[in-house]
Amino acid sequence: MSANGGTRAIIAALAANIGIAVTKFGAFMLTGSSSMLAEAIHSVADSGNQGLLLLGGRRAQREATPQHPFGYGRERYIYAFIVSIVLFSLGGLFALYEAYHKWSHAEPITKWQWVPVTVLVIAIGMESFSFRTAIKESNPLRGSQSWLRFIRRAKAPELPVVLLEDFGALVGLVFALFGVGMTLATGNGRWDALGTAMIGVLLVTIAIILAVETKSLLLGEGAEQHDLAAIERAVTDGPEVERIIHMKTLYLGPEELMVAAKIGVPACETAEEVARGINAVEARIRSAVPIARVIYLEPDIYSAAADQAGTGAASHTAVPQPEDGPDEAAGRSGG
Structure with a gap:
């Protein structure tokens, strides 16, 4: 505003x-x-x-x-x-x-x-x-x-x-x-x-x-649906991230949005490559949603078995969105 x-x-x-x-x-x-x-x-x-x-x-x-x-x-x-x-x-x-x-x-x-x-x-x-x-x-x-x-x-x-x-x-x-x-x-x-x-x-x-x-x-309210979709596209738009494992957003004030996400990165990458990839993703998020000023991205290696079992580092904690359709909900969860 x-x-x-x-x-x-x-x-x-x-x-x-x-x-x-x-x-x-x-x-x-x-x-x-x-x-x-x-x-x-x-x-x-x-x-x-x-x-x-x-x-x-x-x-x-x-x-x-x-x-x-x-x-x-x-x-x-x-x-x-x-x-x-x-x-x-x-x-x-x-x-x-x-x-x-x-x-x-x-x-x-x-x-x-x-x-x-x-x-x-x-x-x-x-x-x-x-x-x-x-x-x-x-x-x-x-x-x-x-x-x-x-x-x-x-x-x-x-x-x-x-x-x-x-x-x-x-x-x-x-x-x-x-x-x-x-x-x-x-x-x-x-x-x-x-x-x-x-x-x-x-x-x-x-x-x-x-x-x-x-x-x-x-x-505390999260981002609106159109901002969530823009953030998700920004995260997954490049080769740095394979999928979003889970993500949460929160308004810290009327013009400041916090984004916290656990992201699946390709295996066998060096720490330097992961860091460069995270920086690139953060830049895309800020370009897509300028009020996303506080961003925390946690890299992880996605494991389908751990996801299904609900255990391990890549266990899934998606936030339900009542207004989403099935496709949108699946996209946010990384399923």
Whole structure:
């Protein structure tokens, strides 16, 4: 993912949310609308979240240390996970509490009635600009994928987080406009409480989606199917390697992939020839998949008998891939 693209989307969202939060708080103080208060807190939470994403991106750029030899790339996942917690607690749960309170003590909007509608319309315009920026920055990375698949498969968390937050903000503003509009039309403050509850349910749902997706990244995900295929071709494309005995991949960060493989090399080669062959294979892997920056290749002499028996140096420990067809799975296992 382009880190600059993610940063531009975050900054656009941050600028929009700060401005929106100020106007929403002003509207709440003038009208007492719970929808306006819930939306103001939502904008504050979003602003804090964008600050966390920027901080995570900065901290992830630190150099590797003896204590953290693979660097700090995954710190971006940690901060994205914190974002989901903030959105759930500060945004969603607060809105649900405010909805319950307002439903029990419903009050109509009797003063400055034009303010909340005006503020919400302006906020929709500002959020639309932020959402448009996030979409524009995401499209080159999304390619032909659906938006749902892009959010689920993206290894860099920033753009999916901003996309979901901006989408939730736009829908939340529509909910708030509905609650405020119905309250103004009927004089019944419970419509305002209903709009607030809808905002709360929306934010909790988005927070849960973000938490689930970020948890998967924190646990460690392997390379996508097309990258796996490219790596396998790069390994077996020359005469240096007879087959892949087994291979595993792991994202160390959004733009850094680790590849570890045991490879079958021709028998009777000297150590110098094996070393030259491994260097050539590593160069081909990096050319095929540039983010494969950490590569460990273990040479071995492949033994079909040991493979079948599951013993010896060439025993097989293939990683199952549910989406692969039989041919692809057989190719990865070296069978």
